Amino acid sequence: MTVIESFKMAIEAITANKMRSFLTMLGIIIGIAAVIAILAIGNGATTKITGTFNDLGATTISLSVSNKAGNDAQLTAADLQAIKQADDRVTAVSPNYTLSGFAATNTQDQQAIIFGGTPDLQYTSTMMDSTITAGRYFTQADYAESAPVAVISADGAAQLFPNQRNVVGQTITLRSRTTSISVRLIGETQSTVDKYQGAVRRSSFPVYVAIPYSTMKLLSINAGGITDVTMKVRSRNDITSVSQSTVRLLETRHDVVGEQLYTARNFLSALDQVDSVLGLFVNFIAAVAAIALIVGGIGVMNIMLVSVTERTREIGTRKALGATTRDILIQFLLEAVILSLIGGLIGLTLGIAVAEIVANVLGITARITWQAILLVLLFASAVGVFFGLYPARKAAKLNPIEALRYE
Amino acid sequence: MSLITMQHVVKSYTMGDEHLVVLKDVNLTVEAGEFLAIMGPSGSGKSTMMNIMGLLDTFDSGLYQLRDTDVTHLSDNERAHVRNKEIGFVFQSFNLMPRMTLLENVALPMVYAGIGRRERQDRAAAALTQVGLGDRLDHQPNEISGGQMQRVAIARAIVNRPAVIMADEPTGNLDSKTSVEIIRIFQELNAAGTTVVMVTHEPDIAQYTKRIISFRDGIIQTDQVLDQPHKAGVEE
Numbered sequence: 129m130t131v132i133e134s135f136k137m138a139i140e141a142i143t144a145n146k147m148r149s150f151l152t153m154l155g156i157i158i159g160i161a162a163v164i165a166i167l168a169i170g171n172g173a174t175t176k177i178t179g180t181f182n183d184l185g186a187t188t189i190s191l192s193v194s195n196k197a198g199n200d201a202q203l204t205a206a207d208l209q210a211i212k213q214a215d216d217r218v219t220a221v222s223p224n225y226t227l228s229g230f231a232a233t234n235t236q237d238q239q240a241i242i243f244g245g246t247p248d249l250q251y252t253s254t255m256m257d258s259t260i261t262a263g264r265y266f267t268q269a270d271y272a273e274s275a276p277v278a279v280i281s282a283d284g285a286a287q288l289f290p291n292q293r294n295v296v297g298q299t300i301t302l303r304s305r306t307t308s309i310s311v312r313l314i315g316e317t318q319s320t321v322d323k324y325q326g327a328v329r330r331s332s333f334p335v336y337v338a339i340p341y342s343t344m345k346l347l348s349i350n351a352g353g354i355t356d357v358t359m360k361v362r363s364r365n366d367i368t369s370v371s372q373s374t375v376r377l378l379e380t381r382h383d384v385v386g387e388q389l390y391t392a393r394n395f396l397s398a399l400d401q402v403d404s405v406l407g408l409f410v411n412f413i414a415a416v417a418a419i420a421l422i423v424g425g426i427g428v429m430n431i432m433l434v435s436v437t438e439r440t441r442e443i444g445t446r447k448a449l450g451a452t453t454r455d456i457l458i459q460f461l462l463e464a465v466i467l468s469l470i471g472g473l474i475g476l477t478l479g480i481a482v483a484e485i486v487a488n489v490l491g492i493t494a495r496i497t498w499q500a501i502l503l504v505l506l507f508a509s510a511v512g513v514f515f516g517l518y519p520a521r522k523a524a525k526l527n528p529i530e531a532l533r534y535e
Numbered sequence: 536m537s538l539i540t541m542q543h544v545v546k547s548y549t550m551g552d553e554h555l556v557v558l559k560d561v562n563l564t565v566e567a568g569e570f571l572a573i574m575g576p577s578g579s580g581k582s583t584m585m586n587i588m589g590l591l592d593t594f595d596s597g598l599y600q601l602r603d604t605d606v607t608h609l610s611d612n613e614r615a616h617v618r619n620k621e622i623g624f625v626f627q628s629f630n631l632m633p634r635m636t637l638l639e640n641v642a643l644p645m646v647y648a649g650i651g652r653r654e655r656q657d658r659a660a661a662a663l664t665q666v667g668l669g670d671r672l673d674h675q676p677n678e679i680s681g682g683q684m685q686r687v688a689i690a691r692a693i694v695n696r697p698a699v700i701m702a703d704e705p706t707g708n709l710d711s712k713t714s715v716e717i718i719r720i721f722q723e724l725n726a727a728g729t730t731v732v733m734v735t736h737e738p739d740i741a742q743y744t745k746r747i748i749s750f751r752d753g754i755i756q757t758d759q760v761l762d763q764p765h766k767a768g769v770e771e
Contacts, residue, residue, distance in 0.1 A: 133646050144634050445630040448591060449691070450619020450647040452612045528591045532626065 134455075138463040141435070142470070152431040153471030155424025156511065160475025160504050161482060162417035164496065168483035170410035171495035177402055186364045188252070189371050190224070190393045191357040191378075197389040201382045202353025205342075208246060211359065214377055217370055220248035220360040223341045227348050230303040231280075231335045236288045239334040242302060244344030246271055252358035255320050256281065256338035263296035263315035266340050270314075274342035278302070278311040281320040284335030285313075302337065304347050311339060367394045421507065424471065425515035432464050432519035436526075443523050444531025457524035464516020465509055472508025476501060536603055538698060538730055539565035539588065544597035546583055557583045558594065559753040565699070565732065570725040570764070572741035573734045575750030582703070584750065585734045589622050589701040590614045602698045619647050623692025627704035629684040631676040631691075637663060638672040641690045648695055662690035666720055682713035689720055693729065700724070702733040706740055718743045719767035743767055 142149045193202055208221045222245035231240035243249060243256050250258035250265045256279060258265060266277050278300070280288075285295040292298070298313050321333045339347075341354070361370045371392035379385045436443070443456055451459075480496055487494035546558040557580045565571055575581040586592035587599070590606060591614075599607050606617055618624075623644075631640050641659035650658075663669055666686040668679075676684055685705060692700050702721070706714035718740060721731050725745075733744060741747050742765045749757040 130649070140634055441630065442632060445626070445632075446643070446647075447615065448589070448618060448624045448626075448630075449644045450615050450695075452615040452647075454612070455647060529586050532591075532630070 131458075134458050134462050135466070137459050138466045141463050142467055148431065149467060149470075152427050152467060153424075153474065155427040156421065156468050156471030156508055157424075157475040157478060159417055159421030159424045160472045160508055161479035162420055163414055163507070164476055164479030164500060164504050165482040165486065166410060166413045166417060167500045168480065168494040168496045169486055169490070169492070170406065170413075171497065171500075172483075172487050172492040173490070174403065174406050174410075175495060176492045177406065178399065186395060186399075187361050187367065188395055189359040189361065189367060189374070191359060191374065192391050192393070193353075193355040194389045194391070195355075197355075197384075199353060201384050201387075201389050202355060203357060203378070204354065205246075207378060207381060208354070208357065210381060211357075211374055211377060212248075215370060215373060217362050217366045218359055218374075219362055220251035222246040222248040222252045222358055223354045224252065224356040224358040225341060225344060225354070227304060227344065228334075229305070229347070231284070231288060231337055232301045232303060233288050233298075236290075238284070238287050240284070240302065241334050241336050242304075242344070242347070243336070243338040244341040244348075245338065246341060248360075249338055251360050253338070255336055256317055259318045260315050261318055262294060263313070265315055266338070271340040271342055274346065275340060276309060276311045276343060276346075277314045277339065279315040279317055279338045280313050281317050281336035283319045283321045283333060284337065285316050287335055300337075302339070302347060306349060307347060309343070309346050311337075311343070364396070367396060418507075421511055425468070425511040428464055428467055428512060429515035429519060432460065432467075432516055433522070435463075436460065436519050436523040439523075440526065440531045440534040443526050444528050444534065447526070447528035448532060453524045456526075457520050460520035460523045461513065461516050464520065465512035468508045468512030468516075469505065472505050475508070476504060479504075537564045537600075538567040538569075538602055539563065540598070540600040541588070542598040544587065544594050544599065546580075546587065546592070546594040557753055558587070561597075561753075561755060563748070563755065565730065567698075567730055568725070568728055569730055569732075570721065570743075570745040571730075571732045572744040572747045573732065573750065574736065574738070574741055574747060575756075576736070579750035580753040581734050581750040585701060585703055585732070588699075588732060589624060590618050615647075619644055620695060621698040623689075623695065623697040623700040625685070625688050625692050625700060625702040625705045627707040629676075629681070629688045629708070631684055631687055633676055636673050636675060637668060637679070637687050637690075640676065640687055641694050644691060644695045658694055659690070662694040663687070665693070666690045680713075681709055682716055685709065685713075685717050686720065689717070689724075693724065699730040699732055702731065704734055704736070706735065706737065714740060715743075715767050722767050 212218050212221045225244040227242040227244065229240050229242055231238050243253060245253065247265060247267055249256060261282060265279055266275065270277050280295065288300060289295045289298065295313050295316060299310055300313060301308050301310050320336045361367060371394060375390045375392050378390045446456065483494035483496065541561060541563045544558055544561040547554060547556040561584065573581045573584060583592065587594050601617065601621060609617065632643065638656065638659050641662050642655040645655040645658065660669065660672055663672060666689050668683060668686055668690070671679060706717055709717060721733065722743060725731050735741055745761055745764050747759045747761065748755055
């Protein structure tokens with residue numbers, strides 16, 4: 129008997145009991161739909177997160193000083209200069225110092241996040257960056273003089289000066305727990321609250337302000353020695369070597385070689401971690417979906433066993449007419465596989481639809497790879513073979529006389 | 536050489552503690568062109584004999600030769616091939632495939648014989664025409680009467696041009712008029728040279744054959760050649 133004949137017979141048997149076949153497939157459909165949707169959404173999320181990390185800081189190095197370091201080992205403005213001059217692959221170096229305080233005018237008093245840095249802060253900071261919409265960023269000269277100047281985010285400006293379009297030139301008071309200073313606003317950056325894409329409430333969002341690190345020292349007694357620095361390098365490939373050479377440079381300058389007081393971190397390792405966590409999550413859910421598939425497979429086996437019993441006489445007749453054990457085995461096995469495969473195809477369609485909808489809601493792009501499609505269809509077939517084999521063998525091994533006598 | 540030669544065939548079953556000898560040293564020779572009726576009460580061994588002759592069942596000892604070939608020791612697969620090529624089965628309850636057309640039903644043995652689709656259709660149509668159903672090729676079994684279903688089964692039995700037709704109570708589910716019609720087809724086939732072996736418990740049906748064998752307690756009790764078999768009348 130040819131494969132085509134077996135195929136036709138299997139299709140006939142499946143379509144003879146449409147409702148039952150559909151219900152049997154349901155487990156497979158749900159399992160496959162879940163697997164394909166999770167893979168698509170997981171891949172989409174990974175792509176999105178990787179993209180975000182690339183935007184944020186694939187070329188960023190975070191330098192930190194151990195809290196075991198004494199005062200001598202803490203970094204100075206001269207160190208930052210030296211780092212930048214030592215290697216032309218370093219494009220920006222700035223302290224990464226953030227103070228939670230208040231920003232006030234005569235009429236307003238708001239919570240504020242105050243950033244202190246060198247003029248390079250506009251390149252190293254993701255919040256107070258160089259996208260100036262009015263005025264300018266503070267300069268090396270401002271930094272050198274500890275000038276009482278500040279750059280403010282657009283939404284912060286709107287909170288402090290609700291009725292004013294242009295805030296450049298206005299004076300505000302910055303307050304920490306211990307002291308306060310007056311600074312002149314010299315520039316306005318684009319809105320920072322918008323960077324959260326609606327994830328935070330606009331009304332409770334603090335005012336973001338950036339001031340020279342030297343000015344920060346007037347506001348906070350903690351802003352003495354520098355313990356956290358953010359650096360930018362030209363390309364992703366420079367990250368590792370610049371990290372190493374910078375740590376060596378600082379150890380030499382402070383004569384603490386080998387004491388491991390300085391640590392350079394980058395987002396690449398963080399990205400790897402996110403990737404692996406996300407991968408673990410996707411694999412976990414895929415495993416749960418695979419269990420659904422196995423349950424679906426048991427459904428297929430169950431209905432195939434019922435079918436074999438129902439068709440005992442048919443099997444006996446076929447054997448009498450010359451069907452071999454193999455012919456019967458293939459017929460029933462193919463029926464189980466086709467049942468699973470049709471379920472797989474329906475599940476695939478459903479899964480893609482679900483993935484598209486969910487991805488749309490989450491604001492990511494569902495990524496459906498042909499590998500994933502091939503994988504789930506292979507898996508569906510494998511489920512069909514695995515759970516169809518026992519019923520098919522049972523059918524094939526039936527004694528023709530007993531099968532013919534079966535009522 | 537005879538078409539069927541069976542010598543010293545013994546068949547027994549063990550059911551629990553009980554050992555049951557169903558066929559005790561049966562010898563039977565069937566020549567080509569015979570029309571044989573096998574009779575006997577339930578448990579006489581006639582059905583077992585039929586199953587062994589039809590290569591559906593194996594036996595404990597003895598010899599079975601079918602058309603020059605020793606078929607005593609064949610594997611399951613080999614027996615399936617011999618059944619397919621040499622034996623045409625007709626059953627009491629017709630055993631048609633309910634979701635197939637009459638044409639597909641008749642073509643089924645040729646599917647297992649590996650014959651191409653075109654030839655299958657031609658030969659199945661010819662066989663159905665031979666039993667008087669040439670105009671119902673695309674009907675389903677549930678659209679025709681019992682007598683017609685049995686004709687389809689006969690068409691299916693002859694389509695692979697077997698050495699012998701094995702009919703197991705072929706008229707058991709039919710009224711007497713339809714039974715005679717079916718018997719007439721067997722007689723026509725037999726007249727054209729087909730060997731027919733028929734198990735029946737109806738003596739009047741047996742009278743249409745050329746030779747009656749009666750089983751009792753696992754042995755052939757009588758073996759009687761009919762000089763003047765009944766002739767099944769022409770359909771009214």
